[in-house]
Amino acid sequence: MSPLLSVQELVTEFETDEGRVRALDGVSFEVTAGGTLGIVGESGCGKSVSALSVMGLLPKPNGQIQAGQILFKGEDLVAASNERLSQIRGAEIGMVFQEPMTALNPVHTIGRQLTEAVALHTDQAIPEQIATAIAILNRVGIPEPEIRMTEYPHQLSGGMRQRIVIAIALICQPELLIADEPTTALDVTIQAQILDLIRSLQRDLGMAMIMITHDLGVIAETCDTVVVMYAGQVVEYGSVFDIFDAPKHPYTQGLLRSIPRLDGPSKQPLDIIPGMVPSLHDLPPGCRFANRCAHQIPDCSGAQPAVEPVTNVHQVRCLRWQDL
Amino acid sequence: MTTPLLEVENLKMHFPVKGGLFNRAKAKNYAVDGVNLTINPGETLGLVGESGCGKSTLGRCITRLYRPTDGVINFKGTNIAQLSSRQLLPYRQNVQMIFQDPMESLNARHTVGELLEEPFIIHGIGDRQSRQKSVAGLLDTVGLPARSATRYPFEFSGGQRQRIGIARALALKPELVICDEPVSALDVSIQSQILNLLMDLQREFNLAYLFIAHDLAVVKHISDRVAIMYLGKISEQASSEAIYAAPQHPYTQSLIAAIPNPDPHIKVERVPLQGDVPSPISPPPGCSFHTRCPQATDRCAVAAPELIPTDDQHWAACHLVGPRP
Numbered sequence: 001m002s003p004l005l006s007v008q009e010l011v012t013e014f015e016t017d018e019g020r021v022r023a024l025d026g027v028s029f030e031v032t033a034g035g036t037l038g039i040v041g042e043s044g045c046g047k048s049v050s051a052l053s054v055m056g057l058l059p060k061p062n063g064q065i066q067a068g069q070i071l072f073k074g075e076d077l078v079a080a081s082n083e084r085l086s087q088i089r090g091a092e093i094g095m096v097f098q099e100p101m102t103a104l105n106p107v108h109t110i111g112r113q114l115t116e117a118v119a120l121h122t123d124q125a126i127p128e129q130i131a132t133a134i135a136i137l138n139r140v141g142i143p144e145p146e147i148r149m150t151e152y153p154h155q156l157s158g159g160m161r162q163r164i165v166i167a168i169a170l171i172c173q174p175e176l177l178i179a180d181e182p183t184t185a186l187d188v189t190i191q192a193q194i195l196d197l198i199r200s201l202q203r204d205l206g207m208a209m210i211m212i213t214h215d216l217g218v219i220a221e222t223c224d225t226v227v228v229m230y231a232g233q234v235v236e237y238g239s240v241f242d243i244f245d246a247p248k249h250p251y252t253q254g255l256l257r258s259i260p261r262l263d264g265p266s267k268q269p270l271d272i273i274p275g276m277v278p279s280l281h282d283l284p285p286g287c288r289f290a291n292r293c294a295h296q297i298p299d300c301s302g303a304q305p306a307v308e309p310v311t312n313v314h315q316v317r318c319l320r321w322q323d324l
Numbered sequence: 325m326t327t328p329l330l331e332v333e334n335l336k337m338h339f340p341v342k343g344g345l346f347n348r349a350k351a352k353n354y355a356v357d358g359v360n361l362t363i364n365p366g367e368t369l370g371l372v373g374e375s376g377c378g379k380s381t382l383g384r385c386i387t388r389l390y391r392p393t394d395g396v397i398n399f400k401g402t403n404i405a406q407l408s409s410r411q412l413l414p415y416r417q418n419v420q421m422i423f424q425d426p427m428e429s430l431n432a433r434h435t436v437g438e439l440l441e442e443p444f445i446i447h448g449i450g451d452r453q454s455r456q457k458s459v460a461g462l463l464d465t466v467g468l469p470a471r472s473a474t475r476y477p478f479e480f481s482g483g484q485r486q487r488i489g490i491a492r493a494l495a496l497k498p499e500l501v502i503c504d505e506p507v508s509a510l511d512v513s514i515q516s517q518i519l520n521l522l523m524d525l526q527r528e529f530n531l532a533y534l535f536i537a538h539d540l541a542v543v544k545h546i547s548d549r550v551a552i553m554y555l556g557k558i559s560e561q562a563s564s565e566a567i568y569a570a571p572q573h574p575y576t577q578s579l580i581a582a583i584p585n586p587d588p589h590i591k592v593e594r595v596p597l598q599g600d601v602p603s604p605i606s607p608p609p610g611c612s613f614h615t616r617c618p619q620a621t622d623r624c625a626v627a628a629p630e631l632i633p634t635d636d637q638h639w640a641a642c643h644l645v646g647p648r649p
Contacts, residue, residue, distance in 0.1 A: 042511035043482075157600045158375075187374035187538065192582035192596040214512060217584030221591070240588040258516035259586060260545035266564045267368075267546065269520050273513035276481055 002074065003030040004208050005054070005176060010068035012046075012053050015061075021280040023049045025232045026068070028307075029225075031176065036202070036209045038223030038240070040216060040255075042277060045229040047212045051178050054210075055095060056085040072176070091121040094169030098181035100161035104153040110137075110164055111149030114171055121172045136167045140197060159190035166197065173205060180212045195222060216259060220244060225313075228252050231277055231288040234307070238314035248316040250293045250324065287319065295320055328362040328398075329500055329532050330386070335359045335395035335405075337378070337385050341605055353605050355381040356392070357556035360631065363500065368526065368533040370547030370564065372540050372579070374601055378556040379536045383502045386534065387421045388412055399500075417447060420493035424505035426485035430477040436463075436488055437473030443495040462491040465528075466521065483514035487521070494525065500532045507542060519546055540583060544568055549637075552576050555612040556604055558631055562638040572640040575613050611643065619644055 012024040024046045031037045039047045052058050054070055056077060070077040072093070077085065089095070097103045105113060114133035118124055124132065130149070137145035140163045153161055162182065169177060179198065183191035199222065202209055211222050219226055219240070226243040228236040228251065236249040247253045257271035275292040278284060284291065286301040293300065297320065305319045318324075337356040340349035355378045363369045373379045385392045388404060397405040404415050423429040430439055440459045444450055450458065460470050466487040477485055486506060493501050503522070507515040523546060525531060537543050543550055544564045551561040552575065560573040571577045578597040599616050602608050608615050614624035623643055631641040633648050 042513060159600055187601075188540075188582045189374065189578060189597040190600070191584075192594060193598075195584065196594070196596050215584065216512070216586040220586050220588040221584045223588075244586070244588050255512055256586070258513055260516075260519070260541045261586065262541045262544060262568055262580065262583060264545065266544060267523065267548070269523065270516040270545070272516045272520060274517070276483060276514065277511075 004033045004035075004073060005031040005210075006069075006071040007050070007054065008069045008071070010050070010053060010070065011066040012049055012058065012063065013066050014059075014063050016281075018281055022066075022283075023063075023232055023280065024053065027229070027232075027234055028068075029227045029234065029237060031208050031210060031225075033175070034202075034206050034208055035225065036211055036223045038219040038226045039210060039212045039229060040214065040219050040226060041229035042214060044231075044277060044280065046232045047229050048180055050229075051095075051180050051210065051212055055089060055093065055178065056080070056082070057089075087121075090117050090169075090174070091172045092174050093176045093178060094172070094174035096162075096165050096169050096177065096179040096182045098184050100158065100165045100185075101153060103165050104161060106153055108152075109149065110151055110153070110156075113164075114149070114168055117168055117171050132171060133167075136171045137164075139201070140164075140167045140170075141193075142167070158186055159193060162186060162190075162194055163197065166194070166201070170201060170205070170207075173207075175207060177202070177207055177209045178212070179209060181214070182211075183218065184213070184215070191218075198222070216244075216256065228255075231283065232280060233288060233317060234315075235289065235317045236315065237307075238310070242311070242314040246314075248310055248314070248321040248324065249289075249318050250295050251289045253324075254292075287317075295324055326364050327400075329365045329400060330361075330363040330534075331396070331398040332359060332361045332386065333396040333398070335382070335385060335397065336393045337381050337390055338393045351605050354556050354607055355604055356385060357604075357607070359395075359553075359556075359558055361551055361558065361561070363532050363534060365499065365532055366526065366530040367549070368535050368547045370543035370550040371534060371536045371553060372538065372543050372550060373553035374538060376601060376604060377553045378604065379553050380504050382553070383421070383504050383534060383536050387419055387502050388415070389421075413447070417496040418498050419500045419502065420496065420498040421502045421504065422486075422489050422493045422506045425509055426482075426489035427477065429489060430485065430492075432477055435474055435476055436468075436480075439477070439488065440473070440491055440495060443492065447496060449496075458495070462495060465494065465525070466491040481514075482510055483517060486510065486518055490518075490521065490525070494529070494531075497529065498531070500534070502534045502536070504536045505538070506535075508537060508539065515542070522546065540568075540579060552579065555602065555607050557612060557641065558639075559613065559642070560638075560640045561631070562635075566635070566638055570635075570638075572634055572638065572645045573613075573642045574617050574619050574644070578616075578618075611641075 008028050010024050010027045013022050041047050065078050115129040118129040118132050134145045142148050183194050223240050226240050227234050230251050236252045254273040273292050287305050290296045290300040305317050307315050307317045339353040341351040343350050371379050384390045396403050441455050444455045507518050547564045550564050550567045551558050560576045581594050597616050610626045611624040614620040629641045629643045631639050634640045634645050
């Protein structure tokens with residue numbers, strides 16, 4: 001079965017004041033229909049740029065896809081026209097961003113923002129559009145949807161706003177939802193509500209999802225497959241069990257060991273990853289993680305390690321994965 | 325029994341909410357509403373709660389960035405709650421603060437050396453030469469190279485900036501440091517570096533911390549005792565082991581259940597807490613948690629529960645949890 005979305009060797013570059021930077025350097029991953037892919041990594045690793053590239057929402061003219069393919073149901077989105085991308089966005093691929101207050105338009109009512117998407121992508125008449133909007137508000141757990149339709153974003157709490165953003169993303173029943181840190185700005189009890197909502201919607205609608213987050217707990221709870229990114233590259237790719245039970249890349253191992261766990265001991269030193277991520281302006285010629293890696297050997301600084309298969313799903317970009 | 329370093333009794337911070345034609349105070353925000361806590365020398369008390377629960381306001385009252393409405397803040401036996409800023413000068417040497425975003429708390433127009441020297445100048449400590457020596461010592465303590473002194477805050481990464489914030493807080497050798505979300509803005513791999521640094525410094529200088537954060541796993545890791553705050557009040561307090569292993573208050577139980585577990589083998593179907601936190605401007609009568617509590621009874625809507633000892637070194641404010649037998 002061919003995947004719903006297949007990203008192959010994607011290279012995205014940005015023009016900046018200090019010169020051109022390569023934010024994505026040969027990124028590949030796949031999303032199967034109905035499946036959930038998690039993209040995890042630290043600030044600047046390229047996880048959000050991956051999402052923006054897929055959506056065709058890179059800031060113009062500074063952001064450019066230089067190479068690679070983004071195949072959505074067999075169609076290459078890199079080559080698609082802006083008109084075609086507008087048709088796909090919202091209708092077939094929905095998006096949820098981190099900050100619901102910036103994603104929503106503060107001067108339009110909730111109702112208008114919901115029906116806008118329906119009007120754009122379907123030929124429903126206005127009463128039908130309103131009925132569709134009320135139905136989706138009900139589905140995402142907004143009480144008294146008729147009243148909410150006439151309200152503005154500032155009148156709602158953070159959790160309610162994120163539900164509205166999810167409602168807008170889902171109103172045309174997309175086949176793929178891209179959620180970029182959807183719960184990072186929310187309190188933990190509200191985060192639990194939103195994650196539960198996303199999961200149940202996904203189950204009911206049979207929708208695929210890309211979940212972008214820095215929170216390994218969210219990844220473990222929601223994803224089947226995981227991409228670990230570091231400095232613009234995929235360093236490890238595998239099923240959620242591969243990544244959490246048998247991580248092969250020293251960065252993945254370090255990340256998993258460095259998080260404080262609720263069931264762990266108190267007041268013990270945490271394992272750390274020393275140093276910090278190299279600047280995209282000044283990348284080393286060899287492995288990008290080498291300067292922080294406890295297992296590095298001289299060969300690591302020579303040339304970029306290639307992506308090697310561990311199993312037929314699990315892949316890792318490390319020279320020494322077999323020794324570790 | 326050690327003498328506590330800090331004792332907070334019935335602390336209240338009510339902010340006026342202004343509005344209307346003459347911008348008069350028309351309501352109150354009960355941000356902190358009757359908090360008791362103690363911190364012993366060299367100990368970490370963690371303070372956890374969701375946005376708007378009053379945890380940062382409480383920290384700012386203790387550092388006296390705010391003058392509390394009512395209550396007592398005893399630091400080594402002196403009540404500093406209502407002192408003037410001149411009277412507070414010696415207290416400020418002893419109690420320092422680390423903020424969430426060091427980019428906002430560090431003046432961008434000063435070099436790191438100037439920023440770290442400033443506390444010594446304000447308190448009239450040492451001459452120029454000895455101050456510069458202290459600055460070099462501080463940079464070394466927090467793991468930054470000596471050449472950092474001539475650079476500006478923007479030249480540093482988030483984790484390094486937080487190290488500068490920590491160095492500044494430690495400059496005057498305080499006994500108590502209020503840490504307000506010090507690692508929330510940092511990446512996971514940097515977060516663990518800063519947590520380790522804070523724990524090392526605590527051992528080296530016998531520092532006491534009030535560690536304020538929303539992430540229970542982080543707080544539990546660094547704290548000896550943990551207090552959970554909800555709508556301006558402490559709802560439960562216990563050792564960091566007990567708060568996780570045997571939480572008594574329904575809010576603490578929901579909070580723990582809500583945290584996503586970094587283990588894909590555990591797929592919990594949890595019952596998430598319904599609704600949002602009520603506004604601190606009009607907190608509900610009775611127990612402030614009763615509007616979201618899955619176990620609430622009629623009594624909870626009427627009578628506010630007191631924080632009572634429910635077990636050894638364990639306090640909870642809930643009608644359903646009986647006193648210690």
